[in-house]
Amino acid sequence: MVAGRENGAARKTLLSTVEAPPRALSPAAERLRARFDGSPLGDRVEVRDLDLPTVEVAPDDWPAVARFLRDDPECRYDLFIDLAGVDNAKRPGRPTRFEAVFHLHSVTRDEHVRAKVLLPDGAEPRLPSVVEVWPAANWFEREAYDLFGFDFPGHPNQRRLLCHDAFVGHALRKDYSPGQRWFFAEEDLRMPAWAMDTEEKAGHFETQTISIGPSHPATHGIVHLVARLNGERITRAETQIGYMHRCFEKMSETHTWNQVIPYCDRLNYVSAMINGVGYVRTVEKMLGVEIPDRGRLARTILSEFSRIMDHCVNIGTNLVDIGGLTNFWYLYQPRESIYGLLEACCGARLTVSYVRVGGLAIDVPEDFVARSRALLESIPKFVDDVERLVTRNRIVRNRLGGTGVVSKEQAIAWGFTGPMLRASGVAYDVRRSRPYDFYDRFDWDVAMATDGDNFARYLVRLEEIRQSLKIIRQALDVFPASGPVNSDDWHVVLPPKDAVYHDMESLIFHFKLIMEGIRVPSGERYEWIEGANGELGFYAISEGGAGPYRLKPRPPCFPMMAAFEHMIVGSTVSDAIATLGTLNVIAGELER
Amino acid sequence: MSGVIDVGARVSRKLTLSERLYLPGILQGMAVTMRHFLRNLFAIRRLPTILYPEEKRDYSGRFRGKHILTTRDDGTLKCVACYMCAEACPAECITIVAGEHPKISYEKYPVVFDINMLRCVYCGFCVDACPKDAIWMTRNYELAFFNRKEAIFGIDKLVAKPGLPVKDGVGYRPYYPGDGTRPPGDSSSSPVIPGDGERAKLREKGLDLHHTEGPGPLNAPSPAAKAERDRKAG
Numbered sequence: 006m007v008a009g010r011e012n013g014a015a016r017k018t019l020l021s022t023v024e025a026p027p028r029a030l031s032p033a034a035e036r037l038r039a040r041f042d043g044s045p046l047g048d049r050v051e052v053r054d055l056d057l058p059t060v061e062v063a064p065d066d067w068p069a070v071a072r073f074l075r076d077d078p079e080c081r082y083d084l085f086i087d088l089a090g091v092d093n094a095k096r097p098g099r100p101t102r103f104e105a106v107f108h109l110h111s112v113t114r115d116e117h118v119r120a121k122v123l124l125p126d127g128a129e130p131r132l133p134s135v136v137e138v139w140p141a142a143n144w145f146e147r148e149a150y151d152l153f154g155f156d157f158p159g160h161p162n163q164r165r166l167l168c169h170d171a172f173v174g175h176a177l178r179k180d181y182s183p184g185q186r187w188f189f190a191e192e193d194l195r196m197p198a199w200a201m202d203t204e205e206k207a208g209h210f211e212t213q214t215i216s217i218g219p220s221h222p223a224t225h226g227i228v229h230l231v232a233r234l235n236g237e238r239i240t241r242a243e244t245q246i247g248y249m250h251r252c253f254e255k256m257s258e259t260h261t262w263n264q265v266i267p268y269c270d271r272l273n274y275v276s277a278m279i280n281g282v283g284y285v286r287t288v289e290k291m292l293g294v295e296i297p298d299r300g301r302l303a304r305t306i307l308s309e310f311s312r313i314m315d316h317c318v319n320i321g322t323n324l325v326d327i328g329g330l331t332n333f334w335y336l337y338q339p340r341e342s343i344y345g346l347l348e349a350c351c352g353a354r355l356t357v358s359y360v361r362v363g364g365l366a367i368d369v370p371e372d373f374v375a376r377s378r379a380l381l382e383s384i385p386k387f388v389d390d391v392e393r394l395v396t397r398n399r400i401v402r403n404r405l406g407g408t409g410v411v412s413k414e415q416a417i418a419w420g421f422t423g424p425m426l427r428a429s430g431v432a433y434d435v436r437r438s439r440p441y442d443f444y445d446r447f448d449w450d451v452a453m454a455t456d457g458d459n460f461a462r463y464l465v466r467l468e469e470i471r472q473s474l475k476i477i478r479q480a481l482d483v484f485p486a487s488g489p490v491n492s493d494d495w496h497v498v499l500p501p502k503d504a505v506y507h508d509m510e511s512l513i514f515h516f517k518l519i520m521e522g523i524r525v526p527s528g529e530r531y532e533w534i535e536g537a538n539g540e541l542g543f544y545a546i547s548e549g550g551a552g553p554y555r556l557k558p559r560p561p562c563f564p565m566m567a568a569f570e571h572m573i574v575g576s577t578v579s580d581a582i583a584t585l586g587t588l589n590v591i592a593g594e595l596e597r
Numbered sequence: 598m599s600g601v602i603d604v605g606a607r608v609s610r611k612l613t614l615s616e617r618l619y620l621p622g623i624l625q626g627m628a629v630t631m632r633h634f635l636r637n638l639f640a641i642r643r644l645p646t647i648l649y650p651e652e653k654r655d656y657s658g659r660f661r662g663k664h665i666l667t668t669r670d671d672g673t674l675k676c677v678a679c680y681m682c683a684e685a686c687p688a689e690c691i692t693i694v695a696g697e698h699p700k701i702s703y704e705k706y707p708v709v710f711d712i713n714m715l716r717c718v719y720c721g722f723c724v725d726a727c728p729k730d731a732i733w734m735t736r737n738y739e740l741a742f743f744n745r746k747e748a749i750f751g752i753d754k755l756v757a758k759p760g761l762p763v764k765d766g767v768g769y770r771p772y773y774p775g776d777g778t779r780p781p782g783d784s785s786s787s788p789v790i791p792g793d794g795e796r797a798k799l800r801e802k803g804l805d806l807h808h809t810e811g812p813g814p815l816n817a818p819s820p821a822a823k824a825e826r827d828r829k830a831g
Contacts, residue, residue, distance in 0.1 A: 264687035267720040331630055338645050351721075352659035352734070352769040358720040366725065370657070390633075394626050396608060397616050406610070432601045454605025464604040502771040505728050512728055519681045519726045 033116065034058035040079050046070055056290075056530045057108075059119040064132035067122050071138045074109060074120065082109035082118050084433075085139035085420040085564070087531075088146065089544050089557035090153035094179040096548055103130040105155060106544065108531055108559070109139075112417055112431055115438045119531065124155070134159040141420025144567035152177040152254075162197075162243075167250040167596055170195045176255055183255055197243040200231050212240075219248050223326055223582045226592030228566070230581075237577045242570040246596055253597035257556040261522030262288050262362055265556065270356040272558060273594040275318050276311035276537040278304075278347065280594075281360040284558075286441065287532035287543040288362045291525050294497050300364045300490035305442045306377060306480050307347065307359070309473040313384065314340045315537030315589070316424075316466040323463070323586030324395065327404045327579075332391045339384040346376050362523055363498035364491030374481055381478055388470055395463070405460035409572055409584030412457055419571070420564035423539025425588065428465045429457035435535035447479045462587040497523050522551030536561045538589040560594040656736050661719045661769040663737040664712055664750075665757040667730060673698075674756065675731035678707040682723035682732055690716035691723060710755065714740055715748040721769045733757075733770035 030038060034054040041047050041060075050070055051061040062070045074082045086108040093099040103124040110117050124130040134157040135142045147166040149155045154175035157163055165172065171193040174181050200214045217223070217230040224230070227248035233241040253272065257265045269284045270277040282304050289296065296304075321336035344354040349370050351359035359366055370376075395401050411421070416429035426433055432453045436444040452468035454461035491498045495514040504511035525547040533542035539561025546555040565588045573581040615621040637644055647654055656662075667675050678695035694709035723732050742748045 260687055264685070264722070267687050267718050267722070331626075335633070341645055348660065349657040350659070352657065352661035353719060356718065356720070358722075366721065367659070370659070390629055394629055397612065398622055398626070399612060399616055399619060402612060428605075448599045450599050450602045452604050453601055454603060456605050456610075461605050464608055468602065468604045499725060502730070506730065515728055516681070519685050 030054045031058065036079070037118065040077060041073075044073060044077070046073055055119070055528070057117050057119045059121060061121045061123060064122050064124055067120075068133045068135060068138070070120065071135045074118065075138055080111065080118075081113050082111045082116075083139075083417050084110040084112050084422075085141035085145070086110050086117070086422075086533075086540065087542060087544065087557070087559040088142065088149055089555070090149040090155060090177065091546065091555055092153065092177065092179045096546075096554060102126050103153065103155065105132055105149060108542065108544065110433075110540075112433060115433075117531070117533070129156055130154060131156040131158065133157065134161075134163075136160060139420065140418045141564045141567065144563060151175070154178065164195070165247075167247045169193065169247060176252065183252070183259070197231055197245075199241060200233065200243070217578075219245075223585065225322060225585070226590065226595075228585075228590070228592065230570075232573075232578070232581070234578070237579075239573050239576060239578065239581060242573055242581075244566060244570050246566065246592075248596070249592045250596040251593075253558070254556060257553050259552065261552045262525060263523065265553065266360060266362075267356065267358045269558075270358055271593050272560065272597060273315070273536060273538070273541075273562075273591045274355060275591055276308075276315035277355060277357050278307045278311040278359060279315075279534070279536050279541065280558075281357065282308050283532070283534045283536065283541045284543050285360045285362050286534060287530055287545050288523070288525060290532050291528060291530050291545065291547060292362070292497060292523070294363050294492045294494055296364055296492055297489045299485045299488045300492075301442050302480050302484050303350075303365060303369050303373070303490060304360065305444075306477050306484070307350065309477045309480070310343045310346065310377075310380070312537045313470050313473050314343050316470050319538075319586070319589045320391065320463060320466055323459075323583065324401070326586045327401070327583050329395065329398075329401065332394055335387045335390050335394075339380070339387050342380055342383065346373075346380060349373075349376065361491070361498065363494060364489075368490050374484055374486075377477065377481055381474055381481075384474060385471070388467065392467060396467075402460065404580075404583055405458065405463060405587075407458050407460075408576060408580040409459045409462075409587060410457050411568075411572060413455075415568075416457065419568035421539070421568070422564075423536065423561050423589075424452075424462055424465045424469060425539065425565055427451065427453040428461040430455040435533055435540055439533075441534055443480065443483075444476070447476050449476050449479075459583055459587045524549060524551070533559065538562050538591070539565070558594075558597060560597065562588065562590045562595050566590045566595055656738075658736075658767070659769050660736045660738070661721045661734045663714070663735050663740060664717075664723070664755055665733050665735055665767075666710060666752065666755045667733060667757050673700075673703065674706060674710075674752070675729050676707050676710060676727075677703070677729055677731070678705045678710075679728065681726040681728060685722040685726035687720060687722060688716045688718045690714075707752065710752050712750050712755065713748060714742070714750055715745060724769055724771065727771070730771055733767055735768040737768075 030052065031054050034052055037058045037060065038052040041050050041052060046066065046069060049062065049066045053059040053061060060070065060074070074080050089106045091104040091106055093102050093104065101123045105122040105124065107120040107122070108117060109120065122132050124132060130153065132155060134146055136146065136159070143161070144166060146155075146157045146160055147162070147164060150157060150160075150163055151165040151168050152175055168176060169187070169189040171189045172187045174185070176183075212233070212235050214231065214233045217232060219227045219229040229245040229248070231243050231245065232239045251271070253268055256268060265284065266281055269280040272280045317336040317340050321333040324332045347357055347359070348354045350373065351357050351366055411419070411425070411429050413430040416426050416431065421429065422433065430453065432451045434451045435441075437451050449472045452465045452472060454465050495511070495518075499505075499518055500511040500514050505515045527547050527549045529544070529546045531542055531544045533540050535541070540559065541561055542559035544557040544559065545553050548554040569585065569588060572584055576584070669675055678693050680693055683691040683693050690713040692709060692711040693707050695705050696708035698704055698706040719734070721734060724734055
């Protein structure tokens with residue numbers, strides 16, 4: 006913490022001087038610098054060393070740099086992770102007002118990189134689309150167009166994504182007043198252009214365009230799928246989302262760092278604990294706060310339980326969609342008891358709000374270890390039952406096997422992470438590739454499959470439940486019987502209540518924290534963990550204020566939902582429903 | 598750390614003849630469901646479902662439900678209208694209007710203390726923020742309203758009824774060390790030394806702390822309070 010503070014202060018003085026002295030680059034950034042120097046792009050990019058190696062580039066050079074980043078044998082950043090727009094209007098010291106910040110991952114080299122496209126002032130923010138380089142960029146660019154008004158020449162379908170079609174303005178620009186309301190009438194709903202095309206509509210009577218959703222039992226949440234059918238087969242499809250957009254990013258800009266935590270619960274609400282952990286880890290890294298082992302282990306244990314819960318819900322609902330209701334009851338029972346454990350810890354089942362920056366809200370209850378161990382005993386029974394019912398069942402095999410197939414190359418191109426990517430043959434798991442907390446000390450396996458179909462995803466998830474149980478068992482073995490769960494840095498963590506009531510100094514710390522919030526040193530950071538359905542990242546920018554200047558979650562299911570409309574072309578409607586089930590799309594996280 | 602397992606290769610994609618015949622598979626599935634059915638039938642008390650509303654779920658003593666405002670022994674609200682809970686609230690659902698209390702030692706009190714139960718996200722931040730132990734959350738989760746106005750709870754609906762079962766856990770409230778029931782004002786056995794970690798850090802930086810040196814005995818009772826306590830103890 007002290008180090009972080011000094012760092013922030015040092016940066017401020019640097020800004021006020023004329024020129025910052027050149028800092029030595031980290032080895033990864035140095036390698037990138039050398040690689041660019043050896044190419045014709047050398048003088049057109051700036052390599053910086055922030056928390057990640059960062060490439061800064063002008064919009065005109067961006068497509069060439071993007072191709073270089075993807076194709077160069079020493080780079081090979083083939084997995085598109087995230088695109089976050091940034092409006093620097095209230096952030097002095099940045100060269101331009103708008104920035105498009107890309108995060109990329111290299112599957113072969115297991116590394117992240119950041120690319121910033123600085124959009125020159127004075128003109129409309131415009132940068133060439135990179136959908137051809139990374140197909141996953143499609144929806145991310147649409148989102149940036151929607152929320153920041155970035156123009157992407159060359160984008161195949163540049164329309165609003167999260168905000169509705171009657172919306173005026175770009176919500177995440179700093180000069181957009183959040184109090185405005187735009188009313189949406191039914192006639193404002195824009196269907197995809199191809200769906201309205203009369204020539205497409207004419208023809209055989211069996212060819213028709215239908216809407217599945219927005220409110221449809223199979224969409225699990227509110228998703229609108231416009232599908233063009235030829236008989237039972239889907240020939241063209243487009244997904245329209247945005248029905249659950251709740252301005253998470255805009256709201257977090259007007260709240261303090263800690264106040265964002267309850268909002269994080271409402272991202273992936275099936276495994277709310279993991280979101281909170283992912284978010285506070287980002288803030289803690291920016292602050293440089295260390296959490297005691299007991300707190301970290303409690304987070305790990307509850308996160309793994311949440312992962313089990315998430316997989317249970319996913320497998321259960323997916324099987325309900327294809328007609329197997331019984332498994333749903335068996336899998337909801339462990340979920341119920343995990344909810345009981347979470348409720349005993351923090352007082353709520355779903356919206357846990359258990360983590361705080363610097364630790365946990367309160368210590369775990371006394372019977373935490375005993376209860377967790379009891380759960381470890383009971384959960385495998387239900388999982389075994391489901392396995393007995395499902396895995397060798399012919400109907401399930403026919404419905405899930407060979408449907409929704411995603412090849413390894415497609416999965417990478419579409420930006421998949423998590424069980425979806427692992428079922429397609431890429432063993433990328435953040436807990437393994439960049440171990441956080443204690444994942445490198447536990448003995449566990451990354452579950453993967455190579456078939457890439459719906460059945461492979463079911464198998465991967467089922468195995469991950471078992472691996473999570475294995476992790477929890479090892480974590481419970483080393484769980485300290487007593488000790489603090491929070492950091493003792495009272496610039497970050499609320500002092501114990503006992504002290505607040507009776508000690509002036511503690512009361513002052515308490516007061517400052519509540520009324521002013523945590524002071525996070527200025528800077529930016531991208532931290533990522535393994536969410537239940539993929540890489541869950543948070544890109545946070547601080548300007549030293551009480552809350553985030555910009556906070557962008559990287560929702561794991563976002564690229565998967567974007568790929569859905571491509572995955573289902575050629576399949577039947579019923580297979581599309583089965584495929585949608587295995588994607589594990591959580592609307593709260595998808596649309597934030 | 599360990600390796601990677603290919604679960605796809607572990608499960609044979611080919612089904613055996615009996616599996617392909619449906620019928621054995623159906624019987625096998627029936628066996629599993631029958632086992633569950635019989636177990637539930639003969640242990641009906643251990644069913645995971647409950648007959649709500651006749652039967653209520655037993656939530657933990659940390660449950661975050663409807664708020665209450667705690668009172669002093671004389672029945673006045675402990676709240677001193679400091680606005681900390683309203684400030685900490687991420688949903689901005691608390692409205693406070695402060696007034697001057699006629700009794701000089703109480704100084705301030707809330708004339709209005711409204712919580713909009715429809716805006717509230719039940720995160721418990723208000724409880725964490727309160728420096729006076731004045732707001733708790735209870736295990737009451739049955740909040741239903743006929744209109745939005747009804748959902749705004751004033752002091753009359755929030756004030757704690759006398760005879761609150763503190764020992765069993767009313768709900769989410771400040772966590773005290775020890776048995777968890779010790780209210781503020783009696784912390785003579787506190788294991789916490791306030792400001793300890795912070796002082797050490799400042800000392801490392803070479804800051805002079807002589808004017809704040811040493812926490813002293815924690816909340817040592819004043820001679821008058823001590824005499825009063827001794828008198829009560831008899």
